[in-house]
Amino acid sequence: MTMMPCEEVARLLWQFMDRELDPVTARALAQHIRACRGCGPRHEFEARLRAIIQEKCAGEPAPEHLRRRVLALLSDI
Numbered sequence: 001m002t003m004m005p006c007e008e009v010a011r012l013l014w015q016f017m018d019r020e021l022d023p024v025t026a027r028a029l030a031q032h033i034r035a036c037r038g039c040g041p042r043h044e045f046e047a048r049l050r051a052i053i054q055e056k057c058a059g060e061p062a063p064e065h066l067r068r069r070v071l072a073l074l075s076d077i
């Protein structure tokens, strides 16, 4: 089985955390996160960041413009 590319993981990470992915994709992504030294810490970081955003927005989903800005920042790391 070929591993999902890192770019794909980065693109789908928020959907994964929101449990919006289909089970097959979600499983492939989880496997990648466990196996990849780059995406593992990235996932941890984004999960923490997401928790902070959710707290600030009192349970509402992050506004799209905020999400985009955060993702743009992350892509520079």
Ligand SMILES: [Zn+2]
Pocket: 005, 006, 009, 032, 036, 037, 038, 039, 040
């Ligand atoms: Zn990766």
